[in-house]
Amino acid sequence: MRGVPVEPPRRLVEITVDGETVRVPEGSTILDACASLGKDIPTLCYGDTLTPKNACRVCVVEVEGARTLAPACSRKAEPGMVVGTDTERVRHSRKVVLELLASSVDLSTTPRAQEWIEEYGADPDRFGPDAERLDRPAKVDNDLYVRDYDKCILCYKCVDACGEQWQNTFAIAVAGRGFDATISTEFDAPLPDSACVYCGNCIEVCPTGALSFKTEYDMRQEGTWDESRQTQVTTICSYCGVGCNVTLHVQDNRIVKVTSPHDNPVTHGNLCIKGRFGFQHVQNLPAKEA
Amino acid sequence: MDIRFRDVEPTAEERAAVDAILGPAPSAWEGGERSERDLRVAVGGHAARERRHLLLPALHAVNDRVGWISEGALDYICRRLTIPPAEAYGVATFYSLFSTKPRPQAVLHVCTDIACQAKGADKVRAAVEERLGPPGLSWHPSPCLGLCERAPAALTLRAGETPSYTVYGPADPKTVAEAAEVDEPPAEKAVPQAGQDGLILLRRVGVVDPASLDDYRAYGGYAALRRAFELGPAGVIREVLDSGLVGRGGAAFPTGRKWQATASQPDRPKYLVCNADESEPGTFKDRVLMEGDPYALIEAMTIAGYAIGASRGYLYIRGEYPRALRRLEHAIATARARGFLGERILGHDFSFDIEIRRGAGAYICGEETAIFNSIEGRRGEPRSKPPFPVEKGLFGKPTVVNNVETLVNVPVILTMGAEAYKAIGTGGSTGPKLFCVSGTVRRPGVYELPFGATLRELIELAGGVPEGRTLRAVLLGGAAGAFVRGDELDIPLTFEGTRAAGATLGSGVVLVLDDSVELPGILVRIAEFFREESCGQCVPCRVGTVRQHEALNRLRANGRSPDGDIALLREVGRAMRDASICGLGQTAWNAIESAIDRLGVFNATQGVADGRENS
The missing domain is CATH 3.40.30.10 (Glutaredoxin)
Incomplete structure (x- = not known):
């Protein structure tokens, strides 16, 4: 028998989204309400396993009576709220935010970025050839994962996952200010000298590919990374008794990266160094004779 | 919390600086000498973590002593306060007065x-x-x-x-470059009206000795606190509500409503924060008040604390105000020694004390939620609202944040009564107001006028522009404010009057620019200011302020108006206003927009008047 925790019943809140009425449990966000209506709101810094930071502002919606736009990912639905998710104001802000991001960082490995840029008619080149970019070299300082901060949109998700929301390791934080702000260890120390425990939970939540497995980074450099040739299989990590789910991404019969299902009620997509990176022994078998 | 430290030793000097703030390290767990006892106890839990709010004072201590913050010093601070070094580094690199690289003293x-x-x-x-x-x-x-x-x-x-x-x-x-010692003139030099009859907020500046509590009391000081005790907390809030007092920091929110909302929260404790992080370009009124009449602020904070039920107030003063800081430190110590702060003030069942927190160079920390993060020892990034400070503010508790000038109005209201106070000014903007007049006027300084005086009257009071010059533009409200033209001086200086004119009173900045000033250069500077002061949290502001600065640099270099860049500025500006988290990004385009639309700075014809048309 499986025990299901029973929460006290929650009141329903009725709001209007793009003219449609929807009832959502009290405490739900506008994004939740949109999801229940099947509306696709773009998000970047929103993480299904994290507290919304609402830093990217790509999910903004128009709430009637409000002076400014509201982030759908974190603004709670209030009774009687009238929300527009596709108004001219909303589309304008999303377009400019995408232009600002794409003109300053490398979004080439950000899922759906190109799709949104086309959908909102964003033109990242409009700021001219002299528009300042981050232009940071990738940090390759260990064998397990790479920090390519030229792709970082400063969504704070890795910091939250490393810190008090999941891992409680606190190896990284945001340092500096404004355009020069970056994710950093103390005094920008290399990862092996930092508090990092290589759980890879930061990679799990990174929305842009700024954090990636060394295997993925190397294959992309070589031009051999090909997701269409990859299969995914979810299995159980065999290292300890917790029994975390691991999803192995396999290309050409080799494990190229490991993720973990976010809907696992125990681990919520988090792993430790063994589950995340300890797969080499699986493929270190002696080559078979043909 | 299992924190990994860097194992870099602080120098004796760095250790002494930190210990001067935190006391000697009690155990090896906190960076001290290892003893037998340390092997049998573990330090941790809430008690160890709840000292994080001392991070900013500890960083200041090292920076003040050595001039910069080394790895060893940061590591020692982290051990003392149980803070992960990466987070402390993030905080230290947030503030422009700190350096994590060696530099001269x-x-x-x-x-x-x-x-x-x-x-x-x-x-x-x-x-x-x-x-x-x-x-x-x-x-x-x-x-x-x-x-x-x-x-x-x-x-x-x-x-x-x-x-x-x-x-x-x-x-x-010459003297600056040679680092010559010069004397600083007294605070009242900034108040051309000093000593005149009829002043209310500035009546003691230049009249009393700012170091003397007796002087303050001889000129009416602490009468308002006694009156507050007669009225009771609810009575004080009623008076402030009736007076129509609204915040003087720029947002003009009704002070009484803020107090009432906080006082009625069931959650405890409640906090008071005085926002003395005066950083809006062109604003210096709070500095003059704090330097010239420091006890007035102490009394006002005590009254506010009494009204909202707070027993602790934080006075957050910007790091670039050393003289105001010293005077307030002295005033608080004296008031404490004389029973005006501390336990059972004046024998009443009310205890209240004030802790000073010094900013370290970040305009954003004047934002009402960023100030909480800064005090709590975190990066001074604004929080998203709701929840609002009256509900969840400093340390997650109900908090009132008031500007210095707002608070200094409170003793005035209590001594003259809400009715008499309300009679000053206009229906929509009650009371006296301080204006920071600067730029190309003959007598710049802080001026006190009742709300409702016109811009012309104020500028005439300040002597107008120098002989032979014409007034080109006035920046109202600072970098986050708006420009008005030289022919719009009949704007009444009230919240409703400036709003109707499409401008803002903001924090009371009246920055006068005559025809000798190159306006595009001023606009580039405003854009540069926002770019440098953006905290970097949200995309519209972090990147938008950079693109705005770049576009203005191009416009300034070209002199004329390539329509593409103006259109670009408008689009980016609109997104910053609509989609930024806090007021910094939301207002970063205001002044520039008004300069383009109202002053026509980049119109082709304007280029001639500006002396920039070369072709």
Whole structure:
């Protein structure tokens, strides 16, 4: 028998989204309400396993009576709220935010970025050839994962996952200010000298590919990374008794990266160094004779 | 919390600086000597973590003593306060007054902001650069130092066992570059009206000795606190509500409503925060109040604490105000010694004390939620609202945040009564108001006028522009405000009057620019200010302020108006206003928009008037 925790019943809140009425449990966000209506709101810094930071502002919606736009990912639905998710104001802000991001960082490995840029008619080149970019070299300082901060949109998700929301390791934080702000260890120390425990939970939540497995980074450099040739299989990590789910991404019969299902009620997509990176022994078998 | 530290030892000097704030380290767990006892106890839990709010004072202690914060010093602070080093590094690198790289003990800050630029800051900057080389270590170009009446200004902060400072204003390019010692004029020099009859907020500035509590009391001080005790907390809030007092920091929110909302929260404790992080370019009224009449602020905070049920108030003062800081420290110590702060004030069942927190160079920390993060020892990034401070503020508790000038109005309301107070000013804007007049006027300074006086009356009071010059534009409300033209001086100086004119009163900045000032240069500076002061949290502001600065640089270089860049500015500006998290990003385009639309700065014809048309 499986025990299901029973929460006290929650009141329903009725709001209007793009003219449609929807009832959502009290405490739900506008994004939740949109999801229940099947509306696709773009998000970047929103993480299904994290507290919304609402830093990217790509999910903004128009709430009637409000002076400014509201982030759908974190603004709670209030009774009687009238929300527009596709108004001219909303589309304008999303377009400019995408232009600002794409003109300053490398979004080439950000899922759906190109799709949104086309959908909102964003033109990242409009700021001219002299528009300042981050232009940071990738940090390759260990064998397990790479920090390519030229792709970082400063969504704070890795910091939250490393810190008090999941891992409680606190190896990284945001340092500096404004355009020069970056994710950093103390005094920008290399990862092996930092508090990092290589759980890879930061990679799990990174929305842009700024954090990636060394295997993925190397294959992309070589031009051999090909997701269409990859299969995914979810299995159980065999290292300890917790029994975390691991999803192995396999290309050409080799494990190229490991993720973990976010809907696992125990681990919520988090792993430790063994589950995340300890797969080499699986493929270190002696080559078979043909 | 299992924190990994760096294992870098602090120097004896760094350790002494930190210990002066936190006391000697009690055990090896906190960076002290290892003893037998340490092997049998573990330090941790809430008690160890709840000292994080001491991070900013500890960083200041090291920076003040050594001039910069080394790995060893940061590591020691982290051990003492149980803070992960990466987070402490993030905090230390957030503030512009701190350095995590070695630098000389004396650092010169040359103000290059709007008011100073209008008065020749470029010459000072060039002289300093010639003498000291490119900026970075021994000197920095600085955002507004709040010395606008003495523009162009500069400030040297000197680290050492006894940190010291030198204020240059007006800065003579020669003496600044040579780091000559100069005397700072008294605070009342910034108040041309000092000593005149009829002043209310400024009546004691230049009249009383700012160090003397007896002087303060002889001139009506602490009568309002006694009146507050007669009225009771609810009665005080009623008076403030009835007076119509609204916040003077820029947002003009009704003070009484804020107090009432906080007082009625069931959650405890409640906190009071006085926002003295006066950083809006062109604003210096709070500095003058704190330097000239420090006890008035202490009394006002005590009354506010009594009204909302707080027993602790934090006074967050910007790091670039060394003299105001010293005077307030002295005033708080004296008030405490004389029973005006501390347990059972004046024998009543009310205890209240004030802790000073010094900012470290970040305009954003004047934002009402960023100030909480800064006090709590985190990066001074604004929080998203809701929840609002009255519900979840400092340390997650109900909090009132008030500006210095707002608070200083409270004792006035209690002594004269809400009715009499309301009779001053206009229906929509009650009471007296301080205006920071700077730029190209003959008598810059802080002026007190009842709401409703016109801009013309104020500028005439300040002597107008110099002989032979014409008034080109006035920046109202600071960098986050708006420009008005020289022919719009009949705007009434009230919240509703400036709003109707499409401008804002903001924090009371009245920055006058005559035809000798190159306006595009001023706009580039405003854009640069926002770019440098953006905290970097949200995309519209972090990148938008950079794109705005780039576009204005192009426009300034071209002189004429390539429509593409104006359209670009409008689009980026609109997104910043609509989608930024806090007021910084939301207002970063205001002044520039008004300069384009109202002053026509980049119109082709305007180029001629501006003397920039070369073709």
